[in-house]
Amino acid sequence: MTAPEPSGPEAERDRAGAAGAAPVLVVGGGPVGLTVANLLAARGVRVVVVERNAGTSDEAKAISLDDESLRTLQAAGLAERVLEIVVPGTGTRYHDRNGRVLFHARGPAPYRLGYPFKNQFAQPELERVLLEALRARPEAEVRFSTELVSVAEDETGAVAGLRTAGPDGPNGHGPNGHGGGHGGGVTELRASWVLGCDGGRSTIRELRGIDMTGTSHQDVWLVADTVGDHHDERFGMHHGSPDRPAVVVPGRGGRCRYEFRLRPDEGEKGVEPDFGTVRRLIAPYRDITPDQVERCTAYTFNAVVADRWRDGRCLLLGDAAHMMPPFAGQGLNSGVRDAANLAWKVAEVWHGRADARLLDTYEPERRPHAAATVAFSERLGDVVMTTSRRRALVRDVAARALLLTGPGRRYLTEMRFRPRVRHEAGVVAGAHPLTGTQIPQPRVLVPPSLRPRLLDEVLGDGPALLGVDVPDAAWARARAAGWPGAAGAAVREVEVVLGDRLPRATGERRAVADADGALEAALGAARGRFVLVKPDRYIAAVMGPADLGPFAAALAPLLRAGGEASPDAAAAPAARPNS
Secondary structure (H helix, E strand, C coil): CCCCCHHHHHHHHHHCCCCCCCCCCEEECCCHHHHHHHHHHHCCCCEEEECCCCCCCCCCCCCEEEEHHHHHHHHHCHHHHHHHHCCCCEEEEEEEECCEEEEEEECCCCCCCCCCCCCEEEEEEEEEHHHHHHHHHCCCCCCCCCEEEEEEEEECCCCCCCCECCCHHHHHHHHHHCCCCCCCEEEEEEECCCEEECCCHHHHHHHHCCEEEEECCCCEEEEEEECCCCCCCCEEECCCCCCCCCCEECCCCEEEEEEECCCCCCCCCCCCCHHHHCCCHHHCCCCHHHEEEEEEEEEEEEEECCCCCCCEEECCHHHEEECCHHHHHHHHHHHHHHHHHHHHHHHHHHHHHHHHHHHHHHHHHHHHHHHHHHHHHHHHEEEECCCCCHHHHHHHHHHHHCCCHHHHHHHHCCCCCCCCHHHHHHCCCCCCCCCCCCCCCCCEECCCCCCCEEEEHHCCCCEEEEHHHHCCCHHHHHHHHCCHHHCCCCCEEEEEEECCCCCCCCCCCEEEEECCCCHHHHHHHCCCCCECCCCCCCCEEEEEEEHHHHHHHHHHHHHHHCCCCCHHHHHHHHHHCCC
16 A cells, blocks of 8 residues: 655645645636536535636537546536537447458447446537536636636645736636636635646646656647538547548537548648648548538647656646547546546545545556556557558458457457556555456445435445445444544445345445346455445455454555554555455
8 A cells, every 4th residue: 555654844734734724726627627626516625716718618629538537527416417418328430441340349338337438529518517517516616817827835735826817807707707806917826735737738737847758749630620510420430541540520419520640741730721621631521611610720649647746735637647649539538537536535635534645645546547548549549540551451450350259359349458447556455356446336226215326326425335245243343443434534334235135224334236237247256345445436445354454554544634654554455465
């Protein structure tokens, strides 16, 4: 388990600010900033969001949300609203060098996390939904036309210098967009924590002197978002012709995205392509008129990761922490994973229920997968969008060979080639195969009505201790060992009944039973054990009844306010690696 000891003046400042008197400042009002702000406000944390632009974006940059992102939005009460603006359950059809279909990838079981695996959307619509929800929350304040110009720290928190544009302040709006402002001068805002969600050109990253490591690619791509399109396919299309690699992604209401790799004489980064070029490239797929082009730009992409994600009271999320090629559709989804991981930790610290060391587990839990996804997106582009005839031939032959076998076919069609998320460090203890993985979200039977419900509705928004077919004596032992108080906030106790059996309704704890076999598949390997699920739905530990005490002692230093870790407690999980 990663539990770094606090030391020096920074640790003292962290502890002094744990009471959360000042709001959390979110810099950047894009989808990641609006998501983390909604998650924090839903947990009772006061939030101020500042965005340098006058409103939300009108550019459809990101276009794909996965099931994990929708599950995160569920935690903020927003999943149903977002589902109204997406094309659910989309896949990707890959074409070979001659235009023939290689395979159609739909992902693994589509509702493993409670939602369709992949979903297309328009970013302006998503941002409007997120902003509308945020403005309805009394804990949140949104300031547009406001930019961060400085950030400093003292004994009790951070002091941010903010400059507003125009005499009416942040887009003419004060708290929740209802009047007030500070003119065009610089004002100070005291914040408990500052979250940098301000994109690839992050001001916070620059102010804190944080570099990014990786590769900047020089290949220029044209992206065009169009309307009035005839495509009705519920999947994206990757055309792997080395003469002209292209991506076509249909959306809702006649929208469609086209992306083409440009030759050196066809365009340059940052220069809007002329309509003649756009029309010529799209011609194989449709006829188009100028008024049907919603957005068109030429861009290059980066494959980089910030060298550190926390600097004092400032933390980086989304493109501020990592940027990747678009070919895997994971840029925004990686940012939403950041928000899910960090929001509950900031909330626990802000409410005084956890030590600020908890925030040091954010990067160890998120960086490995983010870096792997950056590298994967880069490799995928090199293979699928190659301009090398030889490489395209090898790719097509290898894919067709894989499709001849069951495992190979599943590897491609279920997208098993994507990096899997597993927390190897951070708020994890022990070496059970489930530890560090995300628990699925099947439908479960809940007494007394036995009406099927999504698992997260039962788990609540805090940590949950699941007893998987454990006897009553084991629950008594859990309480004696310090559970459910070992994780700072109240831990919800949930009795999990596997097999075709009825759950037992008790006054002491909640109970769920398997509705369709999915719960058995998810937790069968933990039968007879306790499973500690973190608020972001990743598993912190799988414990046998005899291991409850050592695990409670190991996890408590991070999750309890002001806790001190002892060497023996930190080493306890390693003593029982297979528990």
